[in-house]
Amino acid sequence: xxxxxxxxxxxxxxxxxxxxxxxxxxxxxPVGPQLCEIDHSVMVKIKSVPKTEFxxxxxxxxxxxxxxxxxxxxxxxxxxxxIVYIDxxxxxxxxxxxxxxxxxxxxxxPETGKAVKCDYCMDRVDxxxxxxxxxxxTTHALKFVIMQEVV
Amino acid sequence: xxxxxxxxCGMCTVRCPIRVETENNKVTWIEGNQxxxxxxxxxxxxxxxxxxxxxxxxxxxxxxxxxxxSGRWKPVSWPTAYDYIADKLKxxxxxxxxxxxxxxxxxxxxxxxxxxxxxxFGSPNxxxxxxxxxxxxxxxxLSLNGVGRKGFVYDIKNANHLVLFGRNMFSSLRIAENLQxxxxxxxxxxxxxxxxxxxxxxxxxxxxxxxRPGTDYALALGMIHEIIRREAYDSDFIDRYVTGxxxxxxxxxxxxxxxxxxxxxxxxxxxxxxxxxxxxxMPKVIFHPGWNLSRYKDSFYAARALHILNILMGNIEQKGGxxxxxxxxxxxxxxxxxxxxxxxxxxxxxxxGWKYKHFDKGxxxxxxxxxxxxxxxxxxxxxxxxxxNDPFSCMPDPKRQEQYFDKLDLLVxxxxxxxxxxxxxxxxxxxxxxxxxxxxxxxxxxPKPRFGRRQKxxxxxxxxxxxxxxxxxxxDRLDMEDYFPFNxxxxxxxxxxxxTDYSVKDFEEKGFISLSDEVVMYDPEKLDGxxxxxxxxxxxxxxxLDKAGLPSLKEYVSPIRPPKGMFRLVYGRSAVHTHxxxxxxxxxxxxMPKNSLWIxxxxxxxxGIAHGxxxxxTSEDESYTGTVEANVVDYIHSEAVYMVHGFGRxxxxxxxxxxxxxxxxxxxxxxxxxxxxxxxxINLCEAFVIVRRSVRNPKRRVEL
Numbered sequence: 001x002x003x004x005x006x007x008x009x010x011x012x013x014x015x016x017x018x019x020x021x022x023x024x025x026x027x028x029x030p031v032g033p034q035l036c037e038i039d040h041s042v043m044v045k046i047k048s049v050p051k052t053e054f055x056x057x058x059x060x061x062x063x064x065x066x067x068x069x070x071x072x073x074x075x076x077x078x079x080x081x082x083i084v085y086i087d088x089x090x091x092x093x094x095x096x097x098x099x100x101x102x103x104x105x106x107x108x109x110p111e112t113g114k115a116v117k118c119d120y121c122m123d124r125v126d127x128x129x130x131x132x133x134x135x136x137x138t139t140h141a142l143k144f145v146i147m148q149e150v151v
Numbered sequence: 152x153x154x155x156x157x158x159x160c161g162m163c164t165v166r167c168p169i170r171v172e173t174e175n176n177k178v179t180w181i182e183g184n185q186x187x188x189x190x191x192x193x194x195x196x197x198x199x200x201x202x203x204x205x206x207x208x209x210x211x212x213x214x215x216x217x218x219x220x221s222g223r224w225k226p227v228s229w230p231t232a233y234d235y236i237a238d239k240l241k242x243x244x245x246x247x248x249x250x251x252x253x254x255x256x257x258x259x260x261x262x263x264x265x266x267x268x269x270x271x272f273g274s275p276n277x278x279x280x281x282x283x284x285x286x287x288x289x290x291x292x293l294s295l296n297g298v299g300r301k302g303f304v305y306d307i308k309n310a311n312h313l314v315l316f317g318r319n320m321f322s323s324l325r326i327a328e329n330l331q332x333x334x335x336x337x338x339x340x341x342x343x344x345x346x347x348x349x350x351x352x353x354x355x356x357x358x359x360x361x362x363r364p365g366t367d368y369a370l371a372l373g374m375i376h377e378i379i380r381r382e383a384y385d386s387d388f389i390d391r392y393v394t395g396x397x398x399x400x401x402x403x404x405x406x407x408x409x410x411x412x413x414x415x416x417x418x419x420x421x422x423x424x425x426x427x428x429x430x431x432x433m434p435k436v437i438f439h440p441g442w443n444l445s446r447y448k449d450s451f452y453a454a455r456a457l458h459i460l461n462i463l464m465g466n467i468e469q470k471g472g473x474x475x476x477x478x479x480x481x482x483x484x485x486x487x488x489x490x491x492x493x494x495x496x497x498x499x500x501x502x503x504g505w506k507y508k509h510f511d512k513g514x515x516x517x518x519x520x521x522x523x524x525x526x527x528x529x530x531x532x533x534x535x536x537x538x539x540n541d542p543f544s545c546m547p548d549p550k551r552q553e554q555y556f557d558k559l560d561l562l563v564x565x566x567x568x569x570x571x572x573x574x575x576x577x578x579x580x581x582x583x584x585x586x587x588x589x590x591x592x593x594x595x596x597x598p599k600p601r602f603g604r605r606q607k608x609x610x611x612x613x614x615x616x617x618x619x620x621x622x623x624x625x626x627d628r629l630d631m632e633d634y635f636p637f638n639x640x641x642x643x644x645x646x647x648x649x650x651t652d653y654s655v656k657d658f659e660e661k662g663f664i665s666l667s668d669e670v671v672m673y674d675p676e677k678l679d680g681x682x683x684x685x686x687x688x689x690x691x692x693x694x695x696l697d698k699a700g701l702p703s704l705k706e707y708v709s710p711i712r713p714p715k716g717m718f719r720l721v722y723g724r725s726a727v728h729t730h731x732x733x734x735x736x737x738x739x740x741x742x743m744p745k746n747s748l749w750i751x752x753x754x755x756x757x758x759g760i761a762h763g764x765x766x767x768x769t770s771e772d773e774s775y776t777g778t779v780e781a782n783v784v785d786y787i788h789s790e791a792v793y794m795v796h797g798f799g800r801x802x803x804x805x806x807x808x809x810x811x812x813x814x815x816x817x818x819x820x821x822x823x824x825x826x827x828x829x830x831x832x833i834n835l836c837e838a839f840v841i842v843r844r845s846v847r848n849p850k851r852r853v854e855l
Contacts, residue, residue, distance in 0.1 A: 014321040016726035021194040049359040050349040050786045136192045
């Protein structure tokens with residue numbers, strides 16, 4: 001079972017897109033790939049105030065990811081804790097993973113010629129830290145949730 | 152080896168505290184200071200390292216090698232550039248006097264050095280960008296409270312109700328203030344938002360007034376009327392500290408909520424319900440007196456009305472209200488030393504202090520140097536040094552400004568980027584980025600004051616220099632070395648801290664020196680002496696304004712409606728850009744490469760404009776047109792069109808943002824003289840524009 005998820009508290013989100021840049025800066029990504037994104041719905045009036053809903057999306061880290069078995073070099077790996085990541089050494093940039101993913105989440109890094117995707121900043125997580133987007137969220141709206149089974 | 156450095160961000164002028172990790176002179180991690188912001192940082196803050204890698208910035212000193220604005224540059228060494236500037240300045244000084252040189256900066260905690268430089272040179276003419284920003288708010292606070300707009304900080308976290316008139320705080324992003332506001336809302340607090348359009352900030356509001364452009368003053372007057380009619384004000388506070396209350400009561404009698412509702416296009420009942428809430432929430436109600444209120448002809452009086460609303464709440468020095476910022480002295484500590492060369496006793500070239508006596512003499516009013524350039528009265532202006540300030544981007548009508556600036560013998564731009572002014576200037580001195588430079592120690596006043604420090608995290612990549620070194624080197628060449636008694640930043644910090652009990656080591660633990668663990672508050676019953684007006688009271692009828700022949704309570708005049716086919720141009724900010732400074736940053740440009748024109752859906756329908764269509768936006772005199780996509784929305788007033796400021800740049804070395812989007816200030820043709828004689832600021836929302844569906848919308852494909 002997946003151990004982690006990222007939760008967005010929509011009440012605190014101000015749609016500043018900080019998370020998107022925090023991610024890119026941490027992963028040292030060039031212009032092009034974007035591993036997480038903030039979106040919002042069309043404004044509607046609620047109690048005479050026009051409001052919108054913000055949503056956050058990175059990778060769903062599927063229980064049974066389509067991207068992993070299709071990878072010809074076994075570079076797409078699902079860890080015990082549920083994190084789906086790309087072994088950059090093995091990746092050949094064929095982007096079969098992107099084709100297999102229903103949301104086309106893996107993207108090509110034009111600088112390395114390899115696929116990249118959200119891995120919850122697993123190097124940080126393994127060091128006891130939180131993903132970059134959560135750590136630096138401008139309004140502390142993003143939370144890194146460690147899931148526990150409730151008996 | 153990993154190095155961790157506490158510093159101060161420089162992507163915008165909020166200057167949030169940060170911590171930076173580096174390895175081999177590369178940033179590996181950057182975050183908001185955990186001790187103050189819990190790590191929070193905005194998109195701009197994370198895009199700082201991308202700015203360093205961006206080679207579309209000046210990388211060594213440049214001297215113009217063609218006509219002004221031609222974009223032809225000759226790279227030179229620092230000594231050559233310093234000598235060039237110093238020789239010109241000496242010549243100008245001997246021919247026209249030192250006062251013919253103006254230095255403008257972007258303000259902030261380190262401006263003392265720039266100001267001292269020009270004062271030491273012998274000129275009183277230090278100025279900044281504020282006549283296009285906070286001057287109206289500042290002068291309105293001075294006229295009422297005797298202290299400027301920074302004379303109060305807002306205890307939003309503990310407030311019950313925050314009222315924002317066009318203060319789009321979640322796009323301006325002062326992170327600490329934003330966190331306070333969201334905490335307040337989480338605790339059940341209320342947010343009332345007033346604007347001509349719905350914004351990110353308005354989305355979080357509990358009450359939203361979408362008003363007709365230019366009617367903020369009317370709404371504030373209606374609120375004052377209703378509060379006074381219900382006697383829902385703090386009469387003890389008013390008796391103790393305020394003069395002119397009776398005149399106010401008499402003045403606002405005509406401005407009923409019904410009248411205000413009609414004038415602003417809102418519901419009377421909503422105003423009355425709002426006052427119900429305020430009555431329950433006071434004194435923990437904050438009427439934010441505005442920030443960039445250099446907008447309408449009556450913005451100064453709108454800001455005064457907002458300050459008056461605070462006064463009615465009696466919220467000064469109350470928890471959840473307006474707090475008087477405390478300095479080292481209030482904590483029983485000694486303050487730091489700062490370079491402060493007194494202003495030479497010469498009339499200012501912008502007329503502030505002698506022709507216009509009711510304005511703050513500090514930075515004067517930048518736009519009032521233009522008439523002096525033309526008339527040479529009281530003396531000619533011959534040189535302009537711009538320290539990170541870009542007059543062409545912040546003031547209206549850059550083409551007209553070019554005509555004025557072209558009369559000058561020397562134009563210098565000191566900046567991290569190419570600015571539009573820099574592109575037109577004679578010499579560009581590249582300052583290194585905030586991650587590559589140290590700055591002096593600064594005092595951060597507030598309820599819990601502290602000393603802050605910007606410390607470099609990296610060695611500069613380009614042949615760029617920190618500002619202290621630039622001014623020091625120029626000073627040495629102009630025989631002013633005695634005013635800058637240091638040779639390194641370490642010596643400067645030591646000299647600054649000498650009167651205190653601290654050393655630079657004390658910054659290491661948290662990146663700042665906390666002067667008090669507790670919030671320092673004055674007794675609200677003993678605020679006498681805090682209001683530095685002529686009478687020592689809060690003056691609703693200002694003696695200073697009286698002397699200047701200006702009314703303290705100005706009759707409301709309804710703003711004119713735009714002529715047929717035209718719209719009032721309203722500008723603002725996005726959370727991912729700092730005006731024109733960041734539009735060429737690779738990562739921020741990727742997020743928002745151009746701006747769009749917000750237009751009301753009904754108004755757009757009448758013009759046959761659909762969402763996403765290209766529209767031509769033309770200045771009133773039809774001398775400037777830009778083409779952008781229309782953002783057709785429900786929640787903007789039909790008289791207004793809106794765009795994010797900072798786009799439409801024309802610097803060919805900034806390829807990413809070259810001609811991308813449209814510039815509001817270039818559309819404000821002939822608006823350089825449209826300024827407020829009472830508040831001093833330029834009226835930036837008094838321009839109308841023509842909007843047409845562009846012929847560039849393709850109908851069908853013709854090319855192969």
